[in-house]
Amino acid sequence: MKYDEFLKISETLSNPLVEEWKKQKKKIIGYYCTYVPEEILVAAEILGFRMRGTGAEGTSRADTILSRFNCSYIRASLDLALEGKYNFLDGLIAMNSCDHARRMYDIFKYKVVGEILPENFPLYFLSVPHILTERGYNWLLEEFEIFITELENHFNIKITKEDLNRGIQILNENRKILKEIHGLRALDKPKISGVDILKMNVANSAIPKEIANQELSNILTNVKDSGGNSDNRARILLTGSLIDNPLFIKIIEDVGGAVVSDMLCFGTRNFWDLTEERGNPLENITKRYYYKISCPRMMDDHKRRFEFLKERIEKDKVDGVIGTRIEFCDLNGVENALYEHELENLNIPMLTLDRDYFLGDIGRYKTRIEAFIEQIE
Amino acid sequence: MKNKIIPYEILYEALETTRILVEGGPEEGELLVLKSFLKHISKVVERYLDNAENGIPVLGHHFAFPTEVFFAYDIVPIVFEGIPYILSALLPEGSESFYDLADSWGHPYHTCTSQKGVLGMTLNGMFQFDVITTPTAPCDNTFASYPVISEIHKKDVPFIIADMPFYHDERGYKYYGAELKKTILDVGEALNQEPDWDKFKKAIDYSNEALKYISEINELRRVAPCPIESMLCPLMTAVLAFIPGQPERALFFKDVLEIAKKRAKSGERAYPGKEKIRSIWPYMSIFFDIGFCEWLDREIGMSMLLDIFNYLFLEQVDTSQDVDEIINGVAKQSMEYPMVRQSQYHADTLIEDFVYLSKEYEADCAIFTAHIGCKQSVSLIQLLREALRDEVGIPMLTVDLDIGDARYTSIQTVKKEINNFVKTIL
Ligand code: SF4
Ligand code: SF4
Numbered sequence: 001m002k003y004d005e006f007l008k009i010s011e012t013l014s015n016p017l018v019e020e021w022k023k024q025k026k027k028i029i030g031y032y033c034t035y036v037p038e039e040i041l042v043a044a045e046i047l048g049f050r051m052r053g054t055g056a057e058g059t060s061r062a063d064t065i066l067s068r069f070n071c072s073y074i075r076a077s078l079d080l081a082l083e084g085k086y087n088f089l090d091g092l093i094a095m096n097s098c099d100h101a102r103r104m105y106d107i108f109k110y111k112v113v114g115e116i117l118p119e120n121f122p123l124y125f126l127s128v129p130h131i132l133t134e135r136g137y138n139w140l141l142e143e144f145e146i147f148i149t150e151l152e153n154h155f156n157i158k159i160t161k162e163d164l165n166r167g168i169q170i171l172n173e174n175r176k177i178l179k180e181i182h183g184l185r186a187l188d189k190p191k192i193s194g195v196d197i198l199k200m201n202v203a204n205s206a207i208p209k210e211i212a213n214q215e216l217s218n219i220l221t222n223v224k225d226s227g228g229n230s231d232n233r234a235r236i237l238l239t240g241s242l243i244d245n246p247l248f249i250k251i252i253e254d255v256g257g258a259v260v261s262d263m264l265c266f267g268t269r270n271f272w273d274l275t276e277e278r279g280n281p282l283e284n285i286t287k288r289y290y291y292k293i294s295c296p297r298m299m300d301d302h303k304r305r306f307e308f309l310k311e312r313i314e315k316d317k318v319d320g321v322i323g324t325r326i327e328f329c330d331l332n333g334v335e336n337a338l339y340e341h342e343l344e345n346l347n348i349p350m351l352t353l354d355r356d357y358f359l360g361d362i363g364r365y366k367t368r369i370e371a372f373i374e375q376i377e
Numbered sequence: 378m379k380n381k382i383i384p385y386e387i388l389y390e391a392l393e394t395t396r397i398l399v400e401g402g403p404e405e406g407e408l409l410v411l412k413s414f415l416k417h418i419s420k421v422v423e424r425y426l427d428n429a430e431n432g433i434p435v436l437g438h439h440f441a442f443p444t445e446v447f448f449a450y451d452i453v454p455i456v457f458e459g460i461p462y463i464l465s466a467l468l469p470e471g472s473e474s475f476y477d478l479a480d481s482w483g484h485p486y487h488t489c490t491s492q493k494g495v496l497g498m499t500l501n502g503m504f505q506f507d508v509i510t511t512p513t514a515p516c517d518n519t520f521a522s523y524p525v526i527s528e529i530h531k532k533d534v535p536f537i538i539a540d541m542p543f544y545h546d547e548r549g550y551k552y553y554g555a556e557l558k559k560t561i562l563d564v565g566e567a568l569n570q571e572p573d574w575d576k577f578k579k580a581i582d583y584s585n586e587a588l589k590y591i592s593e594i595n596e597l598r599r600v601a602p603c604p605i606e607s608m609l610c611p612l613m614t615a616v617l618a619f620i621p622g623q624p625e626r627a628l629f630f631k632d633v634l635e636i637a638k639k640r641a642k643s644g645e646r647a648y649p650g651k652e653k654i655r656s657i658w659p660y661m662s663i664f665f666d667i668g669f670c671e672w673l674d675r676e677i678g679m680s681m682l683l684d685i686f687n688y689l690f691l692e693q694v695d696t697s698q699d700v701d702e703i704i705n706g707v708a709k710q711s712m713e714y715p716m717v718r719q720s721q722y723h724a725d726t727l728i729e730d731f732v733y734l735s736k737e738y739e740a741d742c743a744i745f746t747a748h749i750g751c752k753q754s755v756s757l758i759q760l761l762r763e764a765l766r767d768e769v770g771i772p773m774l775t776v777d778l779d780i781g782d783a784r785y786t787s788i789q790t791v792k793k794e795i796n797n798f799v800k801t802i803l
Pocket of ligand 2: 458489490491515516517518519716720748750751752754
């Protein structure tokens with residue numbers, strides 16, 4: 001596959017590889033959050049598909065169900081489901097990630113399954129603890145055990161230890177390549193733009209991981225050999241609410257900011273931590289998800305997140321941080337405010353910006369980002 | 378000694394002023410429930426102030442914890458979610474300046490004012506907690522606001538968290554029982570006190586007694602016309618928050634029960650005129666306007682039968698058991714506590730609860746206060762509306778607002794929307 005062709009996968013909801021997968025009568029399960037253990041899905045030969053709002057033209061269908069106080073990304077993804085655009089899925093996994101996303105389990109149950117999707121469409125809910133303790137770890141381990149049993153029963157399959165180890169290897173390879181590519185964006189002369197990185201991460205979340213690994217390693221080889229580009233006014237780290245639309249990063253890069261690092265769900269938060277390959281595979285998977293770089297849903301882990309942020313700022317030679325919040329995203333909104341105060345103490349500039357999933361007001365974002373870059377230049 | 382709970386001093390003054398006004402104002406026999414409320418709550422707040430002044434440690438905690446468990450220690454309990462809303466009812470300018478302080482710190486405008494108020498008060502140096510504790514429930518606002526309050530407050534104040542699992546089943550109750558026990562012991566350690574389990578049991582006994590009266594009161598709410606004023610809804614929410622595990626809790630509900638019994642016997646309402654509409658409020662009532670509920674009763678003849686905090690799906694905890702069993706019982710109560718029960722679990726609970734209650738109480742309509750802070754509940758409005766329409770045959774009005782901030786949607790607008798809605802029913 002050509003470089004552009006791979007990135008193009010991010011521009012549509014479904015893609016040719018999904019269609020091919022379906023033709024082979026294999027299963028695809030949508031999921032809402034980075035705490036859903038993809039290793040288990042790979043072990044079950046199920047394609048995990050991260051839920052997105054790509055291609056939604058508005059939220060009018062979703063707005064008949066949800067409130068205007070709900071996150072517009074969630075509304076966009078629901079709108080697509082109500083339009084039948086997610087009918088290629090064979091199941092959906094939600095979890096207690098944020099209040100907007102967790103309610104998708106309920107909305108699908110009452111309003112999508114049986115109407116847009118078939119009556120027997122399986123919905124699954126994972127309960128993930130909100131703090132890091134030994135009891136919490138054991139709870140999550142049990143959750144993953146139950147999840148495996150449910151998958152086995154529903155799809156009439158058997159998931160062995162070997163299957164789990166295969167899942168771990170494939171996912172680890174995937175994350176290692178993404179991490180290496182991240183290294184190339186963070187060079188003094190970045191070899192890859194923030195826009196392309198996001199497209200790559202989005203494409204990676206929507207195709208079989210074995211194929212993604214082949215394509216990503218080809219990209220890695222090619223990009224490694226390319227010349228870099230230091231023609232930027234400021235090196236930016238992007239954090240905050242979910243971004244699956246590269247347009248926002250394009251706005252930053254168009255005004256001279258190079259997005260050389262991030263702390264996003266479609267970014268480092270998803271690929272940074274690897275899973276231990278020796279020992280009990282399910283315990284290793286649980287440890288990876290429980291102790292990975294967390295999202296603000298983890299209530300007692302802000303300090304560790306801030307340490308990670310500082311480390312990225314230092315290692316990726318970041319000049320300024322942009323923290324965005326989709327309106328009504330309480331978790332990232334407060335997290336950004338905390339970062340802003342903490343970074344201020346360290347004299348690291350940060351811009352916090354609220355936005356809509358659809359990025360309606362491009363002019364406003366551009367003006368604010370340009371002013372921020374001028375300030376740090 | 379410096380006053381460590383300045384907002385309680387403001388509250389005490391506001392309560393006393395309101396008490397004088399109410400005692401001197403209406404006719405004999407009017408506002409009886411409010412009078413009892415003011416009398417009992419004032420007493421408790423006064424006691425808290427005295428205790429704080431005498432150096433008893435101040436424990437800041439979430440409403441989703443039953444305060445009773447912390448009475449194993451000598452503490453002054455401050456329920457974060459209570460104070461901004463009660464002040465929004467009692468002070469002319471409400472808690473607005475505290476919300477604004479939190480906003481200017483960077484807290485998004487759309488977070489729940491119940492916690493934002495305490496954040497503002499903390500930023501203003503008005504609280505000095507000795508320990509802060511919360512469960513991981515029921516909503517994002519809890520996860521987002523508590524760490525900030527504890528962070529800003531003072532770095533060395535212990536912040537203790539109990540993880541409440543999503544599932545409300547035996548596995549979940551067991552897990553949470555262990556978390557709650559650890560929290561109680563950690564609080565003791567932070568305060569350098571040994572738990573006194575007799576005091577703890579006594580506190581639970583008071584709440585058990587109150588629970589008995591509450592279920593009798595709720596039986597009387599079925600009577601038409603409803604013998605209880607709508608105002609009991611917000612008042613009961615406040616009593617649950619401000620008077621846990623103390624004799625005044627039982628005394629207040631005993632008073633209410635007596636009042637309701639008398640009225641039910643003679644077929645009276647709290648106000649003159651007919652009961653025209655019986656309404657059920659699947660979320661909270663409005664706090665920022667103390668006269669609102671009276672307006673409902675008097676002006677449009679609408680009874681607010683129950684809101685989310687007024688029907689307790691709770692079983693009493695038998696205090697003759699051993700301590701571990703009692704804690705497990707309280708843990709279950711805590712997970713089934715109003716709002717926690719419906720907010721922290723799948724939509725089925727909220728829907729089933731209010732379909733059941735609407736039928737049982739023969740409600741003519743429902744009114745949902747869509748609180749800007751509460752994202753998980755506003756996600757379910759349409760599901761609930763359809764269930765009430767299809768299974769009970771009643772309409773539901775939604776009003777977008779902030780229950781603790783008059784500036785988001787004014788009381789005039791709320792009243793107008795209710796008036797228009799009522800016209801479509803009558
Ligand atoms: S952007 Fe925020 S509110 Fe929206 S789904 Fe993500 S965490 Fe939830
Ligand atoms: S009102 Fe909603 S948002 Fe506020 S504390 Fe309760 S559950 Fe959380």
